[in-house]
Amino acid sequence: MAAVYRDQLWTAWTEVPRPTMTDIPVAKAQLIGRVGDFEPRTTSWMSGLKEPTWRAVRDAHTGHAIHVVSDRRFAELTTDLERGLQLLGWMSRRVAVVWYWWDQPWDRMLPANTDPRKEHLNGGWAVPGVPEVHVYRREEAHKVLLHETIHALGLDVPHALVEPVRLRFEAVLGRRLWPHLGEAFTELYAEWLFTICSAKSKKQAVALWSAQLACSSNQAAQVWARIRDAMADEDTNVFAYYVLKWILMQHLDAVLLAPTASVTRWFDWWLEAKPALEVAAKKVVSSEGDELRMGMTCESAADQ
Secondary structure, three states, rough: OOHHHHHHHHHHHHHOOOEEEEOOOOOHHHHHHEEEEEEEHHHHHHHOOOOOEEEEEEEEEOOEEEEEOOOOHHHHHHHHHHHHHHHHHHOOOOOOOOOEEEEEOOOOOOOOOOOOOHHHOOEEEEEOOOOOEEEEEOHHHHHHHHHHHHHHHHOOHHHOOOOHHHHHHHHOOOOOOOOOHHHHHHHHHHHHHHHHHHHHOOOHHHHHHHHHHHHHHHHHHHHHHHHOOOOOOOOOHHHHHHHHHHHHHHHHHHHOOOOOOOOOHHHHHHHHHHHHHHHHHHHHHHHHHHOOOOOOOOOHHHHH
């Protein structure tokens, strides 16, 4: 059961030792050279920093490291960096992961009457099996760290298994989805882990996940209201991040305990949930005229 798994992970999280954090030379060349991998705002933000803060730290015990460029002062970063190293220590005690972080202050916002695109959603990237993660927002940085670390450690569902399922979705939707439909599992897993490490007790972890479910349900309806009649091909994982992820949340035991086996059921689960999703979307259709926050963690959950 996912409940037993959650309790085990919460206990493991409480047992992660506080990082032995040491400042190390900053990989400025990496932070400068890779800025062009993101949307133009990242490059503009970096070039506009009059006195950027550069900082890098390593956990002497695990070897995990973080390199960051920020508009915040050196000491202000300490708490976030310590938490980042602790999260990496929770995720892996065998493989040392390097986190590159562009600590930008802008949030995920979707303008009114606009279909969501990559500039409204994306916050990081990683290559499966390569122990490096890249995060380019301050908002939800630690949740994005978890998401990208899942990629980096190769914990995703196999791409080859997801491809046939993606084609079935595209046949029904009448347009191309972003190829990485498996992001639905990765994002669900990251959000689930985030509620666990945000909790002060096992009981609270349950409450935080309930809040996350409610938030995700509302987001799925709002996003579906905007994209259900879309004709353009996706340029990022909109359907996977918000709609399919919410559907997988309804089958948590199957998805978390047997993620590979669950893939063949994703499309059928979607068909079963679609009538309810359509009803929910109609109730929030007026939100198409509003600016929406697209962050995937709930403020209500984080504050509990």
